[in-house]
Amino acid sequence: MLRIDALSAAYDDIADCAVVTIMGAVAAELYSLGHRSNFFYLEHAMGLASSVGLGIALAQPDRRVVVIDGDGSVLMNLGGLTTLARYAPPNLTHVVFDNESLLSVGGFPTATSTGSDLAAIARGAGIGDAVTVSDVDEFAEGVRKRVSAADHLSCVVAKVDAVGPKSFHMDLHLLENRFEFARALRRPEEPTMEEGAHPKP
Numbered sequence: 001m002l003r004i005d006a007l008s009a010a011y012d013d014i015a016d017c018a019v020v021t022i023m024g025a026v027a028a029e030l031y032s033l034g035h036r037s038n039f040f041y042l043e044h045a046m047g048l049a050s051s052v053g054l055g056i057a058l059a060q061p062d063r064r065v066v067v068i069d070g071d072g073s074v075l076m077n078l079g080g081l082t083t084l085a086r087y088a089p090p091n092l093t094h095v096v097f098d099n100e101s102l103l104s105v106g107g108f109p110t111a112t113s114t115g116s117d118l119a120a121i122a123r124g125a126g127i128g129d130a131v132t133v134s135d136v137d138e139f140a141e142g143v144r145k146r147v148s149a150a151d152h153l154s155c156v157v158a159k160v161d162a163v164g165p166k167s168f169h170m171d172l173h174l175l176e177n178r179f180e181f182a183r184a185l186r187r188p189e190e191p192t193m194e195e196g197a198h199p200k201p
């Protein structure tokens with residue numbers, strides 16, 4: 001399975017969710033399919049996309065949240081899975097594209113290339129609905145039903161080829177993305193930053 005095909009097949013189902021991705025190849029691929037202000041591409045902080053998604057899901061329980069992760073990133077912070085399981089927001093779907101490599105920095109093999117099973121690790125962490133899929137239809141259906149139900153925390157690990165986009169270029173500065181994403185998620189009744197959303201020191 002190619003990740004770009006999987007993303008393309010699930011795009012309409014995640015388009016209105018708060019989507020948080022890791023940096024690099026998958027961010028560029030989702031961006032190439034159509035950027036939206038409710039998509040946030042987390043730069044640099046490998047392993048923490050699920051933590052950002054968890055915060056959003058807990059703060060806004062009526063919003064559907066999709067985290068798009070990579071095997072290398074999840075492996076760098078396996079504790080993220082136990083924290084997700086502990087708080088178990090029903091409105092969060094954790095997608096992990098497992099290409100068995102750190103593709104975005106040259107393709108070094110990760111522990112999933114030598115047998116580590118991320119869905120099994122997620123289940124062991126306490127995420128009861130953690131599955132592995134290996135074709136596009138199974139992926140799209142698996143994501144669609146979990147995102148639309150939004151009735152339990154789930155994890156979909158998609159085994160994909162270690163293939164990325166031709167270009168990683170995204171015409172979007174990370175700060176621009178940070179501010180537009182915050183604006184997209186802000187409720188009408190919440191004060192803007194100018195109005196004092198942050199307490200004074």
Ligand SMILES: Cc1ncc(C[n+]2csc(CCOP(=O)(O)OP(=O)(O)O)c2C)c(N)n1
Nearest residue numbers: 024025044046070071072073101102103104
């Ligand atoms: C803490 C940290 N260490 C290293 C990096 C450098 N880095 C950026 S992307 C990446 C690989 C990510 O691998 P994976 O999550 O498997 O996604 P893939 O690139 O395979 O899509 C690395 C090592 C980083 N951004 N943050």
